[in-house]
Amino acid sequence: MPAPHATQEASTDRLLLVLDLDETLVHASEVELDRAADFRALSYHVYRRPHAERFIAYALANFDVGVWTSSGRFYAEAVVAALFPPQSLRFVWSSERCSISRDWTTGEYLNRKRLKKLKRDGYRLERMLAIDDTASKHAYNYGNLVCVREYLGEDESDDELLRLMAYLDRLAHEPNVRTIEKRRWRERLSLAMP
DSSP states (O other): OTTTTTOOOSSSSOOOOEEOOOOTEEEEEEOHHHSSOSEEETTEEEEOOTTHHHHHHHHHHHHHEEEESSHHHHHHHHHHHHOTTTOOOOOEEEEESEEEEEEEEEETEEEOOOGGGGGTTTTOOOGGGEESOGGGGGGGTTTTTTOOOOOOSSSSTTHHHHHHHHHHHHHHTSGGGGSOOTTTTTHHHHOOOO
């Protein structure tokens, strides 16, 4: 079995979910919040987003799943080990796989996640969805991003991942997810629900 940071070859044409960690599936803090952390990763107190376990089980049952975080490799591996069953992910990528680009307006350097890097492993852009709270990290992946609300570890009534499961059910069999308008996906989902 490949190392947790290696990529396995795509075996089917199932939709690939590329999941972010921080503020998407978990919130990590160097100081404990007003409640005990769900687990520790390196020196961080880590809080699972409500419904994360259910969402992860759903994702693994229905899609190919990988993790790509802009955090460091050791942190990523520790969080993944706490969240996912062993060898259940297609890959775990961290900041080393991000591309750095400069925002010429602010002068700031930004990490970008270029999904086309996954093409060499047999995945097609038409069948990839990035689930992330930071849209700017996917500036080069127009049409692949489902942007979720940021999770800061405090809202225990957060239902974003439950809504996301319902939305992903609608996208699972689309031949080209890039052609589907995903901005304001929550509103579209609410309108479509009986």
